[in-house]
Amino acid sequence: MIKLKLDNVNKQLGGARILRDVSLEIAAGEFVVFVGPSGCGKSTLLRLIAGLDSICGGDLLIDGRRVNDLEPRERGVGMVFQSYALYPHMSVYDNISFGLKLAKTEKSSLRERVLKTAQILQLDKLLQRKPKELSGGQRQRVAMGRAMAREPDILLFDEPLSNLDASLRVQMRNEIARLHARLGSTMIYVTHDQVEAMTLADKIVVLNGGRVEQVGSPRELYERPASRFVAGFLGSPRMNFLPARLQAPGETSLVDTLVWGITPLPFDSSNLAAGTQLSLGIRPEHVSLKAAEGTAGVVVTGVEYLGSETYVHLETGQEEPLICRCEVSAGWQAGDRVELQLDIDNLHLFDADGTALKRHPHAIETLPDGVPLRSARASAL
DSSP, rough: EEEEEEEEEEETTEEEEEEEEEEEETTTTTEEEOSSSSSHHHHHHHHHHHHHOOOOOEEEEEEEEOOTTTTTTGGEEEEETOOOOOOOSSSSHHHHHHHHTTTTHHHHHHHHHHHHHHHHTTTTTTTOGGGSSSSSHHHHHHHHHHHHHHOOOOEESSTTTTTHHHHHHHHHHHHHHHHHHHHEEEEEEEESSSHHHHHHEEEEEEEEEEEEEEEEEEEHHHSSSSSHHHHHHSSOOOOOEEEEEEOOOOSSSEEEEEETTTEESSBBOOOOOOOOOEEEEEGGGGEEEEEOOOOOOOOEEEEOOOOOOOOEEESSSSSEEEEEEEEEOOOOOOOOOOEEEEEEEGEEEOOOOOOOBOTTTTTTGGGOOOOOOOOSOOOOO
């Protein structure tokens, strides 16, 4: 069942288009995360859903009803703000009950809903405290409780963990995930933190420049990015990109790469012309290294030790180093010469506009005569 639908929604502010033809469907009970760089329009989109900003074009439907012109309190949504927005002179109980009092909720029902919400959020022993007596995580739970107490159909979160330290963010992230599992309500969450997006979401919406770049599950977006932007935005360290050139288009692409030289790759480039500039993408965990002989290979320029693994930086002649995620036991050091081995099953190929070329699973089996298939183990750069 579709809970919320955005149909070609646009937002313009001072002559600048903030959102461009955003269309999206969110199912009842889904946890959807809007993610993207600063200024991409994700918080603006959340405010449009909440009714805090007006829509310039397109329609917003909740339960099939157009709500463009409805006040926030009439939409059945609750919002948790980045700044908590708690009243410092009020107790936890009064902060949670504030929205219910404005809605003129009957007293016995109000108390019951506040106590129920406080119990869910483990705030029942803190109800008489003031915000200044609470930790950052407790304040965030009070802000969540105030939104939840009204029992909205949709809960909206605008970067709720950005003011917390790293360890507390992990704790609160787990609490929000458990809360969603317990309540089963529709949640829409805005963040610039890809870890939050990957761990919390049923569905991720990647925004870029006011447009929806791709929508899908965390795994789908990570393993099958639709564009170079999505591929580079999700994942830490980010995906490595190497320049390439299309030698001969087709269901199998004959591509000139730094790694293999001219070799066939299982991507459909039938709509492109020979000579087109491409980008070859490979994630750090899909690069492996072996010691090079003599002066062959590439040079290790740096090694980052992270305890359970290391990030090995390699000089490739490009603006950015190529990064390999390696086991600590590999023992690579700056100055070592290594050869690259890339996992061909996890390669990505992007055209000059950054659009991903579709992988053709059986293309290698139907290579044209005279085109040799090289080993997936790359020779030295």
